[in-house]
Amino acid sequence: MEKIQATLSPEEKLELLNQKLLDVFGSIHRQIMYVSFERRVHEHIHTGGEMTYKELNLWWNEESQKLAGNVITPILPPEKNYTWSAIPHIFSTPFYCYAYSFGMLVSLALVEKYKRE
Numbered sequence: 001m002e003k004i005q006a007t008l009s010p011e012e013k014l015e016l017l018n019q020k021l022l023d024v025f026g027s028i029h030r031q032i033m034y035v036s037f038e039r040r041v042h043e044h045i046h047t048g049g050e051m052t053y054k055e056l057n058l059w060w061n062e063e064s065q066k067l068a069g070n071v072i073t074p075i076l077p078p079e080k081n082y083t084w085s086a087i088p089h090i091f092s093t094p095f096y097c098y099a100y101s102f103g104m105l106v107s108l109a110l111v112e113k114y115k116r117e
Contacts, residue, residue: 001020004016023104024104027101028101029067031097031100031101032097032098033063033064033067034097035098036066037060037084038097040059040063042094054079057078057079057081057084061081
C-alpha cells in the first residue's frame with residue numbers, strides 16, 4: 001500500500017485510505033458482530049430455547065446497533081430486519097467469521113513489527 005500511495009494524487013490517496021479503512025472495519029468489527037449474533041442464537045438453542053423469525057430479526061438488529069450505534073439509521077423496522085438470513089455461512093459454517101478478524105489483526109501486527117524491525 002505504501003508503494004502505491006507514493007504514485008497517487010492527494011485525492012487518490014484519500015480514496016485508497018478510505019478503502020483500506022472499510023476493509024479493516026469489515027474484516028474486524030463487522031465479522032465480530034456476525035459471530036456475536038451467531039453465539040447468541042446458538043446459546044439460546046443449547047439452553048432449550050425456541051425462537052421465531054421475528055426474534056432472530058430483533059437480535060440481528062440489536063447486534064447491528066451495537067456495531068453502528070447512532071451513526072446508521074436502519075431502513076427496516078427492527079422486527080423486519082432479516083438481512084442476517086442472506087448470509088450463507090450462518091447456515092453452512094457458523095462461527096468461522098472470527099478467522100477474518102483474527103487474520104486482519106495478525107496481519108496488521110506483523111506489518112507494524114516488520115516496519116519497526
